[in-house]
Amino acid sequence: MNLFLSIFLFCSPLFLLGQSELNYPELLYPPQAIKANWVSHPDIQGGEDRIVLFRNEWMVDDPSEAFIINISADNHYFLYVNGNLVTHGPQLSDIRHWKYETIDLKTYLKTGKNLIAIKVVNYGKRRFYGMQSIFTSLMVNGATENAKVLNTSGTDDGWKCSIDDSYRALEVNWRGGGPKSIVGGFYANNPTDFVDKNHYPTDWEQPDFDDSDWVDTQFFEGASSMGGSMAYLLEPRNLPLLTWEKEGIGHTVRTSDIDVSEFPVSGKTVVPEHKKIRFLIDQKYVTNGFPELIFSKGKNAHIKIKYAENLFGPKNTKGDRNIIKGKELLGYYDHVVSNGKERQKFTPNWMRTFRFVEFEIETKGQELVLDSFSNYRSRTHIPSIARFSSNNETYNAIFDICKRTVDICTQDYFLSDAYYETMQYVGDTKIHALLWQAMSGNLAHTKNAIEQFHRSRDADGNILGAYPLRSTFIYPTYSLVWVDMVYDYYQLTNDTDFINTYKDGIIHTLAGFEKNMNELNLVNETQYRYFVDWYTGPNNGGGTATKNNGKNSAVVSLHYVHALQNAARLFKAIGDKHTADTYLDRATAIKSSVYKLCFDPNKNIFAERPDKTVYDQHTNIMAVLTDAIAESEQKALLSNILNDPKLLQATYYYRYYLFEAIKKVGAPELFDLAQRPWQAMIDNHMTTTLERFESDKKPTRSEVHPWSASPAYFYFNYLAGIKSVKNDFQEIEIAPVFGILEDMEGLLPTSKGNILFHLKKIRSKLSAEIIVPKEMSGELVWNEKHIPLKHGQHTYILK
Template sequence: MIRYLLLLSIIVLPIQAQTEVNYPEVIYGAENIHASWVSHPDILGGEDRVVLFRNTFKVDNTSADFIINISADNHYFLYVNGELVTHGPQLSDIQHYKYETLNLKNYLVKGKNVIAVKVINFGKRRFLGMQSIFTSLIVNGVSKNAEQLNTTGMQDTWVCALDESYKANEVVWRGDGEKAIVGAFYANNPTDIVDLNAYPTGWELLNFNDTDWQKTEFFENASSMGGSIAYLLEPRNLPLLSWDEEQIGSIVRSSKSITTKFPASDELKIPANTKTTFLIDQQYVTKGFPELLFSKGKNASIRINYAENLFGPNNEKGDRNNLEGKQLLGYYDLIISNGKDAQKFIPNWMRTFRFIEFEIETKVQPLVINSFKNNRSRTTIPSVAQFTSDNELYNQIFDICTQDYFLSDAYYETMQYVGDTKIQALIWQAMSGND
């Protein structure tokens, strides 16, 4: 038996460590934004790049609200005193470009603090649902004490640097070269190639030395009324994306006998001058930002391959639970170790996977894989409808979470087209009351 009921109130959402101040009611509209979009002086603006921004500032009263607006083109990760706060912005188009509004007071200490923002432009091969004008950042102080963080590109206190460790890794799916995926269409973002020998370790921490970083450069004014040639800003209209730890599945196949229970427990030690592969089965398809923590292994290469399924001899999928005689064919990240302790890799965009295969080649120094987990990042779209069934599977289907927008295919496309939404839009309008 199925019961379907429309309610007048919004379903209570899970509590998050950080919340969107402008949701569900807009308190600080775009007319209150007085900062400007800024960028790095040495970039063209549309190439695949990672730009790091820092601002060191003082706080006298840590009990007072410290509210900012923030947005970026293409994507940003926000840190305060080394702690990840959130990432964004909510997927936007140029005439409806979203910004987040955050109260940072719980991340601050009396005296010196640092806000650090990583901004990624995925370049010409970014996913087709992501609109872009120029690699840029805007931070606007809403409360009086936060106005010192306003980006202007002129007399502000922001500094920036290019992250030379990063290179966009195009996922090849057509043309004459070797294909990175099996099948046809790919419209997701490129993956990452990161050489940690060139990475500014600790750049998000307060004690990092940024004296050789450059001043930011003005790009464009902010506008909510069309007076700017850039983005027409609008407040985020969904809860913030979560960042929830998810345990990774177990090793089901390896090139050598690996007896450790990694990644569920125990470190995994890879000897010097060896090649090692192992396959992890998550048992279900998930998505998020996998996080790898590792040590030593100077100049070792770590290739992390992701796939929603394995392929047989003729590239057929078949039963996902049957692994015999199958191989992983899919997109990957590539990391080069700098040999230090506690190195960390988190991809710049979410990964979708059931299976993960590591291909590791060490040089003269052994490598230690300390831990590997996934950070599930999603938001809940509130519904004014309620659905219950005596079939638990139907109840789980109704509990919809998404990634700021509806996904057609999280691995290959990361977006939906108008045609895809003919049914979904009608259903969700009935469930949410939001057209």
């Protein structure tokens, strides 16, 4: 292997690529200085699916001066200066914490007349479930004196606007009548686009466009601190802008008629007049972003562009993702009508996720020329630079698909998946956050997610299951997971100020959950669903182990114990011994009840409920993590449940907790067995991770699901044994366990710099080549030997 040598080039401190959000990571332009208003088009009525285009021309004497604006919009905007795309936003949040971006435009300016052009999209009644909205509107505020000329006021402010009549939203049909647009049910992402270029104002974002028939903007609401209370309460973006990186798209692999096999890689393709064709492109790996089609001529030709993570065979089977024969693309699509002009451009108004793209084209009386097709990848600007390689190619492939999944789904919030829902769920984010920290060494997204979940809490203490959100999803178990997330953050950073920020929220949430407990010290059923995992089998309760709405569920009761124990550790850290002891006493009482009522001495495992009719891995995993069973019996319990196929199985999501249990009891020999389900993904040539186990009754939907990417985290945290002991990697420990591996090397980015390692096991001997940044101290542990780590690159031999 040569990874260690290649990644040596990356051992410089963590950096941000192309960072241009001026309020990240330090707040420089607070909302109190915003004096602009929210404006809109006078013909906009409310929440209809419309696009409003805005333009403003102004003079610049010195383009070298900083020219800083604050900008936001509802639902989403794309910002152009002198015809160049600058960024899009705003960062996803809620009405009471509406985000604005702060950007210096000077690199886009020129002496003399300049143009700012902004497209604001309202996706309509079926907009993304995570997207709150009041009214289709725009706010631009000059943060520097010279930029105040662009302030939106709604009265003689120089801004003109027009409704783009070429656009309407295409609802993705997943329920109700008619043919379904997708396979697998629930869809919470945005609708797709229908664009008729015959009604499109071509070059509207260019300086020489004639906007003489456009109208003045109309005042909607104030955006200042007082006026903000009438609409959006503004706060600065707290994460970097998203990337806009051009990415080539793969070859055509199947066509219905004319030969387009070289498109889009090798240039343009001509589709004759009066022709219907269909062709399929395979990107070879899943990606996401904003695909751009450039096309010419083809007056009134219809172009459908369909996107999918995978292809489907008979009865919606998937199988080997590299095999396309006998399979079809079933997924959402954009629909474009050509106006016959040269170099028309179509880019969707929201991200698309795909490995496969299928074009369906019908031309009329003029040939259509497809000039080019490429993708602009959307990711957070925070670099993901972690690397891992071993002597086991399956592990290497698993790391790759896990990392790609996490990278795709880290935008300006943590996406639950990249295609179907794209929401920030609590249970998903707990795992995603730990993975992203390992891939980037950065905690900004984690802090943002914990804060947003905290803001979602209802009067009963429930954390919404996903947030931001325009609906009401409540899973009481996810409220408990939020407490666990706060503990995860503290355990890494030792930041007691962070605990104090959320201590009242923790008390409220745990008090709310306590109301769910019954006289048996087990949970009652509630009006909400206790989501645990996507169980398969006869007792599938739609996310809970049984069909009795979770009443007397042992695993849910133990999740409460887990949260109580973590809360006790947090309150102990801030010196609140009374609260800590109260939580520990309550946890002990519930554990005792679970053991008394649900442990089966004949099977030596826990049942899922006292009637002992249902047995699952989940209850037993949580029993280990909470010490509901004696430590001396925990390793045997894990081995027992991993070798019993009759139990309800922990799927990809819940195996994060299984890996944690294996680490807790010190059983690296069980890690490979617990990871076996990922082998099927590799065998099927997947390039990202599945949402759940395949089932004949319910095929999986999402193929880009970070909650299923946990092995990559444990490669670093457990197999290589690298962990922070104090203050976010100020002090570290490296205690490798290897499992079935014999050789591991990689790069783990941290806030204190990058750790590079090459660990090799030769029988009972360890050879460790390690680079440790100067900001760190720590020790290497092997066979109960502890030796100090030295700064820089050193080789250690331990027996």
